[in-house]
Amino acid sequence: MAQKGILEYDAKALIAKVWDNYFGTDFKFNFKSVLIDEQNSMKNRLNSNSWLKEQNLVVKPDMLFGSRGKNNLVYFKDREAGDVSLDKAQKWLKDKMGSEITLLDGTKGKLTRFIVEPFIVHDPKKEYYICASAKPECDILYMSSTGGVEIMEEWDKVNSVEIPLDVDITELQKLIYDKVPQNIFNKERFCNFAVGFYLLFKDLHLTYLELNPFVLENEEVFVLDTVAKLDDTAGYLMHETWGEIQYHSPFGQKELSPEELMISEMDERSGASLKLTILNRNGAVWPLIAGGGASVVFADSIVKTYGAEELANYGEYSGNPSQEETYHYAKTVIDLMCRKKDSKGRDKVLLIGGAIANFTDVAKTFNGIIQAFNDMADKLKDTGVRIYVRRGGPNYKTGLRNIRTAAKKLDLSIEVFGPETHLTEIVRLSNEDMKNY
């Protein structure tokens, strides 16, 4: 639950959906974009988008990374700008789809998703820039009459205006009007647009929205590129407006695995918190940690002690989850770690850790973990898993006793510690044991 980047396609679709509420009839926006991925080819899109055949096109990846122009990934010219026909676009797509690339910043990844739009003939000198961003104590609106790929280089020409969080419309109009870039001819018109833009950003619970560049020459507004992030905690308020927005992993990272997806769905349904990110399925150390803070301390400690490559996952459960939820969570982690033996023939380490809980019932959550032990005992033994436990909090004595007894009964290797032992001591201890082994 936090800030999430959304696709350019989704951002534009969202803007188009609410356009009239913010820009009235003074400005027109013709949403002409299609999304092409491995499932949806250009051919599939032709029927409902006849303009693809009629206009020249621009094609670029839509995968949550920036500087596509600089990375030479915006296809808008064959011999000269704006001569990309459907045929050419399809050829280019065929060439790029599925290809592995390395961006200028070193990120590696596979291209799998593209956005296709009509090529807009316009005067490059009339490319504007506008961007709204959330700061702790205000919002900031950035505006410039020299937008485009070189915006960072020309940042000194960008006007910024701090907008108070409880701003009223009159104040907003004045604040923006005073900062409309100097060489914009129709100041009023730009200001009206910027006001609508900010209100859209604000009402839709976006945390970042950038149009770079956009063209405001005539009645119709052309948005050549856009970047948007939204705050997914507002999902319950924005359900209708946002629609079914899909979140994607940043470029170069794998999409969520079925296990991660299952935990994230469980998290959404639950009042408690359940998180799981698989970092390296071949890692030897698998933390199963309670608490948003403690889980980070454990990740730090494992990386420091074992090296980052051995940390198999990041995850946490907290907020007093039910026994059932803890069971599914623990079983998922244990199942993942028991799929194959360590490639170097070592034992694996399962760290069941946590700080001293404030209100999470340790015995109850541990019963869920014990239930997972019962299901997975054979696999745990086959894989050679050593279990280390450190936990405190309500009912911790019962919890620790139960987990020790259960593991012994199942003949699992286990060591159990309470709050008298330092939080991450079991990381060091497990590492010693592994070395001596």
Place this chain on the structure above:
Amino acid sequence: MTSPLFTKDTQAVFWNNNKKAIQRMLDYDFIISRVKPSVAAIVHPTGQSSFQKFFFGNHEILIPVYLTTEEAVKNHPQAEVLINFASYRTAYNVTVDALRFDSIKTITITAEGIPERLTRLLNHKARIAGKIIIGPSTVGAIVPGSFKIGNIGGSVDNIIRSKLRGKGCVGLVTKSGGLFNEMCNVISRRTSGIVEGVAIGGDRYPGSSFAEHLIRMDKYPEVKFHVMLGEVGGTSEYKVIEAVQNSNITKPVIAWCIGTSAQYLSSEVQFGHAGAKANAELEQAYAKNNAMREAGIIVPEKFNLLPKVIKDMYAKVLRKKQSDIAEEVEEEVISPLPEDFNEAFKQGRIRKPTNFVCTISDDRGEEAVYAGVPISRVALPDTGYSIGDIISLLWFRKRYPKWATDFLETVLKTVADHGPAVSGAHNARVTARAGKDVVTSLTTGLLTIGPRFGGAIDGAAKYFKYGLDHNFTPREFIAYMKEKGIPIPGIGHRIKSVKNPDLRVSELKRYARENFYDTKLLDYALKVEEKTTAKKGNLILNVDGTIGVLMVDLWKGLKYKDVEINQYIEGGTLNALFVLGRSIGFIGHILDEKRLNMPMYRHDTGDVLYKVSMAEEIK
């Protein structure tokens, strides 16, 4: 001198009736010998204005419950803290509403997942109103010996072990709530404990910052040094650096930012706290640790070394050699608090005899079960379970074969109704017409069931079985009943006779002959009927009698022992079949009355023979 966040007189309005958290606060009050309970009032908008019972030590107290914060504040103007335990959906509105009241100075927000824009807006409004916000997404704050918020500090045992009952010498701020407890534990093992502690919460935009709290705590004379546990993401640690450099914080600060692993991980990870993600290089944990170190803040090499630097600092502020400070020895914690029954029971330390035993169903697990079978496995038609199966599970704790469950259903259908004129239905209808509800009208009808109305099933089963068990010939049986002065239950009908048989009975008999293993008792009863009908044509085995004897035959076919069958009969099982079946009809009559909306029934006086004479006076 700056006043502490809370004192021993601080009272709170607790928003949301979270009984456990409130009880924890009151338990804390008790172990630090507070006079006034720390919770003055509860706001529970979906409840009723009333009182809620809590323990205050050994005895119970009542805490008033209000529907709105306004009412609570009006009635308890001395309460300065609002503990907002609302969900993420309502926490914003509750907080903004509370900002209106002058008497509220501090608001803590527990909810995790409040939209960031709303959090920023409420922080903005709180700044204007001059209130302290702690949270969102926090477990709260504590001033040892004075007052604590909700669940902070954990169980009473942990509070005592972590020296949270009285003032120590350290000011503590963390983001995380779990690590707050952990740090209290670490600090208490190496020092005299904390003076004040705040967990500012794991969100991206906490309402109050590390710096604000540290600057306040810096002014307390008891505070000798500070401990701060920061986190990857956000820039609030830099505000602390600024405060140190501006001498707004003058006492030593020991600090550590967790999340140093973030930069080494192959993929971008959103850690558990919403705020725990770096948007820029300077939000990385290592960058903040370095910056703090450069500013003269004591930053250990790793988290594991925090205990050591805390111990060193404690020795330094006490101007003692480290070796002179004995490592704190773990003492067995003996809670002065009376033990909570439920807790002790859960932990298996005490036992108590149960007052009830239930052998038919269980609602404690994932899903309620009928005699071991989950409801979802019996509910829908495709599960193959009928109403008869459910009766066999819940009444007899067995799953009967289909011929038997079909018979049970046949009985229910057969007895479901017998028109509006029979006394039970009549009573039900009269009650319904008096404007009474379904339950009252139904029970009025059911209360009519007894020896004269519908109650013959039990009797028939009982006496015919007795006769057969004792090898009475039909003649002997009739003589036996006559001797006892009891008309044979299940024999006789108002209209039906040998020549005009009751078709319901004929069908039941046919079904039993075709499907039962044996119909011994039915055959016996029919032999008795031969004798009785010889005397009078309408002394036939009626529907009640048939059902009674056939149920005995059914149980015999299911291999029940005689004692078991007798127990069922004595227990009223057979009448229960009639009660269950006839309830269907009664409810029909009651709903019929409701539909027709007939007026109150008054019996026709012409239908009553009035014969009242003057009461005789006895002297």
